[in-house]
Amino acid sequence: MLKIAIVGCGKVADQHVAAIHRIPECEIVSVCDWEPLMAKQLGQRFGIAGCFSDLKEMLEAVSPDIVHITTPPRSHYSLAKQCLESGSHVYLEKPFTVTASETESLIQLAQRRGLKITAGHNYLFTLEMLEMRRLVEKGFLGGRPIHLESYWSYDLGDLRYASAFLGNRNHWVRQLPGQLFHNIISHGIGKLAEFLDDELTEIIATAHQSEQLRSLGAQEVLDELRVMIRDNRGTTAFFCFSTQIRGLNQLRVYGPSGSVTADIITGSLVRNKSRSYKSYLTYFVPPLKSAHEYFRNARVNVANFLTRRLYQDFGMKELIERFYNSVRTGSPLPIPYREIILTARIMDEIFVQIYPGRSEMPEIGHQESGQAATVAVSSVA
Amino acid sequence: MSSEYIALASDRILVTGSNGFIGTRVVEILLGYGYRNIRCFVRPSSRLDRLEKVLSQFDAGKDVALVTGDLLSPTDCRKAAEGVSVIYHLAAGMEKSFAGAFMNSALATRNLMDAFLRFAKPKRFVNVSSFAVYSNLALKRGALLDENCPLEDAPQERFDAYGFGKLKQEELVKEYGEVHNLPYVILRPGYVFGPGKRELNGRVGTSAFGLFVQVSGTQSLPLTYVDNCAEAIVLAGFKAGIDSEILNVVDDELLTGQQFLKAYKDKTKSFISVRIPYVVGYTMSLLWEKYCQRSKNQLPPAFNRRRCSAEWKGNRYSNQKLKERLGWKPRVPMERAMEAFLSQFTSNGNDDPLKR
Numbered sequence: 001m002l003k004i005a006i007v008g009c010g011k012v013a014d015q016h017v018a019a020i021h022r023i024p025e026c027e028i029v030s031v032c033d034w035e036p037l038m039a040k041q042l043g044q045r046f047g048i049a050g051c052f053s054d055l056k057e058m059l060e061a062v063s064p065d066i067v068h069i070t071t072p073p074r075s076h077y078s079l080a081k082q083c084l085e086s087g088s089h090v091y092l093e094k095p096f097t098v099t100a101s102e103t104e105s106l107i108q109l110a111q112r113r114g115l116k117i118t119a120g121h122n123y124l125f126t127l128e129m130l131e132m133r134r135l136v137e138k139g140f141l142g143g144r145p146i147h148l149e150s151y152w153s154y155d156l157g158d159l160r161y162a163s164a165f166l167g168n169r170n171h172w173v174r175q176l177p178g179q180l181f182h183n184i185i186s187h188g189i190g191k192l193a194e195f196l197d198d199e200l201t202e203i204i205a206t207a208h209q210s211e212q213l214r215s216l217g218a219q220e221v222l223d224e225l226r227v228m229i230r231d232n233r234g235t236t237a238f239f240c241f242s243t244q245i246r247g248l249n250q251l252r253v254y255g256p257s258g259s260v261t262a263d264i265i266t267g268s269l270v271r272n273k274s275r276s277y278k279s280y281l282t283y284f285v286p287p288l289k290s291a292h293e294y295f296r297n298a299r300v301n302v303a304n305f306l307t308r309r310l311y312q313d314f315g316m317k318e319l320i321e322r323f324y325n326s327v328r329t330g331s332p333l334p335i336p337y338r339e340i341i342l343t344a345r346i347m348d349e350i351f352v353q354i355y356p357g358r359s360e361m362p363e364i365g366h367q368e369s370g371q372a373a374t375v376a377v378s379s380v381a
Numbered sequence: 382m383s384s385e386y387i388a389l390a391s392d393r394i395l396v397t398g399s400n401g402f403i404g405t406r407v408v409e410i411l412l413g414y415g416y417r418n419i420r421c422f423v424r425p426s427s428r429l430d431r432l433e434k435v436l437s438q439f440d441a442g443k444d445v446a447l448v449t450g451d452l453l454s455p456t457d458c459r460k461a462a463e464g465v466s467v468i469y470h471l472a473a474g475m476e477k478s479f480a481g482a483f484m485n486s487a488l489a490t491r492n493l494m495d496a497f498l499r500f501a502k503p504k505r506f507v508n509v510s511s512f513a514v515y516s517n518l519a520l521k522r523g524a525l526l527d528e529n530c531p532l533e534d535a536p537q538e539r540f541d542a543y544g545f546g547k548l549k550q551e552e553l554v555k556e557y558g559e560v561h562n563l564p565y566v567i568l569r570p571g572y573v574f575g576p577g578k579r580e581l582n583g584r585v586g587t588s589a590f591g592l593f594v595q596v597s598g599t600q601s602l603p604l605t606y607v608d609n610c611a612e613a614i615v616l617a618g619f620k621a622g623i624d625s626e627i628l629n630v631v632d633d634e635l636l637t638g639q640q641f642l643k644a645y646k647d648k649t650k651s652f653i654s655v656r657i658p659y660v661v662g663y664t665m666s667l668l669w670e671k672y673c674q675r676s677k678n679q680l681p682p683a684f685n686r687r688r689c690s691a692e693w694k695g696n697r698y699s700n701q702k703l704k705e706r707l708g709w710k711p712r713v714p715m716e717r718a719m720e721a722f723l724s725q726f727t728s729n730g731n732d733d734p735l736k737r
């Protein structure tokens with residue numbers, strides 16, 4: 001039975017509790033928040049006896065096997081370090097840390113101590129992403145990926161959340177080097193990292209503020225981001241974050257003879273084999289094949305719903321369970337360290353380019369915007 | 382000011398949630414009564430148009446101080462509470478998440494009470510709670526639901542984050558009353574309606590799979606028109622001899638769910654609704670609840686017996702205690718209140734509750 005603890009008893013903690021409750025052979029033994037009332041409300045609602053407001057005290061009292069850290073990003077590094085130093089494995093919510101150097105240092109610490117750490121990139125483990133990975137591994141693309149596209153649309157429509165950080169310079173989101181982007185894009189960038197080489201030759205990031213955001217009066221917050229990336233093998237990637245586009249949340253992977261699109265919003269995985277047809281058949285057959293492909297997705301989703309495999313936060317439960325299994329059995333981690341580091345490095349570079357002067361200069365080479373930046377990622381894993 | 386009242390016109394008064402639906406009316410009524418020394422607490426991100434409009438209607442409006450901050454910050458709470466005698470605490474967490482609702486209802490209240498006790502001369506802390514704290518599970522249909530009704534003991538099962546926040550808020554207020562002698566009064570308004578609130582309350586009906594469903598419809602709604610409710614809140618800040626009291630706020634001449642929805646639909650001409658008997662609603666809620674349990678919340682437990690009972694079972698309500706203890710009576714009769722509420726809608730079909 002794994003002993004689990006949660007640090008940070010805000011909104012995300014509830015999701016973690018629900019996901020952990022679906023996993024056998026583990027028990028949440030304690031929760032911790034610097035505000036005792038927050039720890040107590042979570043503990044009370046889920047019948048968790050150990051409620052702490054001091055992490056050191058909690059680590060000493062319950063020696064958890066695994067600690068989930070679900071606090072705002074600025075505290076991630078020091079809390080994770082403390083947990084690793086006292087001998088617990090760590091599941092660290094996204095964004096993993098504020099800078100890539102902190103990411104590397106945490107991973108090195110975990111390795112030195114013989115412990116494991118993972119990042120809360122749970123969207124890598126949704127049903128359609130699992131299916132996509134399986135297809136790619138089977139060779140569906142017909143070779144290594146040539147181009148990737150990752151789209152992440154973010155609806156500012158719920159202005160209750162948005163106005164909280166837009167109207168308040170001291171809000172923790174505003175304190176991050178990449179502001180709004182920083183808190184969200186690791187999901188979309190993490191998906192690219194899986195298929196990119198550690199050595200990146202080019203990152204070109206450009207960002208602006210949408211009309212909608214301007215009308216809300218937050219001057220220096222940008223909310224439209226586009227990024228072009230190239231690695232040393234020539235694989236290219238495009239990343240788009242938008243608050244204007246609605247309902248677009250996809251990863252597209254293009255290979256020499258096939259491509260796949262994993263759509264998180266509709267939970268579908270659309271396969272496309274590059275094939276040519278004779279004469280006018282090219283206008284008839286491919287659309288019908290696409291129709292069939294979408295129909296197949298609907299069928300799969302209905303079947304998964306009826307067999308209760310499809311539910312909200314499946315991705316989080318899957319990632320947590322895989323991480324626990326890795327801790328238990330010594331099997332490989334669900335997210336290789338190189339991907340976590342690459343994600344952090346790409347993010348660092350993006351923020352330096354779009355918010356010059358805001359973030360600390362990361363260690364990766366950075367040149368004038370528009371020019372190629374060489375990004376060498378040392379492999380720690 | 383007679384001995385019936387604890388506060389003087391010169392006493393400094395704080396209103397939290399002052400830019401909100403009810404808060405703006407509380408400020409308006411205070412100004413109407415001639416109170417000048419008012420401090421309105423708002424967040425940096427708060428929309429102020431409604432409040433500014435009210436302030437502009439009174440000469441004394443320019444004397445009202447707007448204090449900006451967040452009740453989650455003890456420093457901001459000190460800024461808010463320093464030197465005040467009466468606090469009207471209306472700020473509340475309306476978030477869907479339990480943690481969010483808890484923070485902005487309970488934690489914020491704890492911070493505010495701490496600051497009030499430390500940096501002010503507390504005469505009265507008016508805590509605006511809600512009917513959401515009650516559980517009528519043990520009451521029969523049609524039985525009287527008054528201030529003695531049991532409180533909800535399983536807000537998580539009821540899937541009601543807002544109610545959870547309000548319950549915990551009340552617990553803290555009562556604890557501060559007992560342990561720190563905080564002079565408090567708790568008001569529990571029912572369904573507050575009026576211009577400025579366009580959404581229909583779940584007690585009227587609920588959107589399910591693109592359909593507006595009214596369960597029962599024969600039950601009376603614990604309605605209170607926003608001006609009547611604000612009047613009760615204001616009085617609760619001044620009346621002597623009501624420390625530690627809990628008072629429900631509902632109007633006279635309550636309407637049933639069916640009557641309310643019909644008036645709404647007649648005005649907006651916007652949508653189709655279906656009505657189902659209470660037993661059917663209850664059975665469906667029970668099935669939904671069981672499925673959620675068996676499937677480990679594959680569906681959110683949005684429908685469940687506790688909620689069904691609280692919102693649609695139907696009880697009688699009383700404002701007797703409110704009238705006796707505060708000398709309150711509704712400023713606006715129900716007919717005029719409904720007219721004012723409906724005046725905010727057009728009849729061009731844009732007010733379909735399903736589209737919101």
Ligand SMILES: NC(=O)c1ccc[n+]([C@@H]2O[C@H](COP(=O)([O-])OP(=O)(O)OC[C@H]3O[C@@H](n4cnc5c(N)ncnc54)[C@H](OP(=O)(O)O)[C@@H]3O)[C@@H](O)[C@H]2O)c1
Nearest residue numbers: 398401402403424427451452471472473485510511570573
């Ligand atoms: N409406 C009803 O039917 C009803 C029924 C029963 C009881 N009540 C109670 O009546 C009170 C007022 O309700 P309402 O309908 O007027 O709600 P509302 O319009 O949503 O107002 C809520 C207010 O609370 C403020 N607030 C929330 N968190 C805060 C924080 N951390 N710091 C400072 N301010 C914060 C909000 O500020 P922002 O504007 O910045 O968000 C807003 O002004 C609440 O306590 C509610 O529980 C309402």
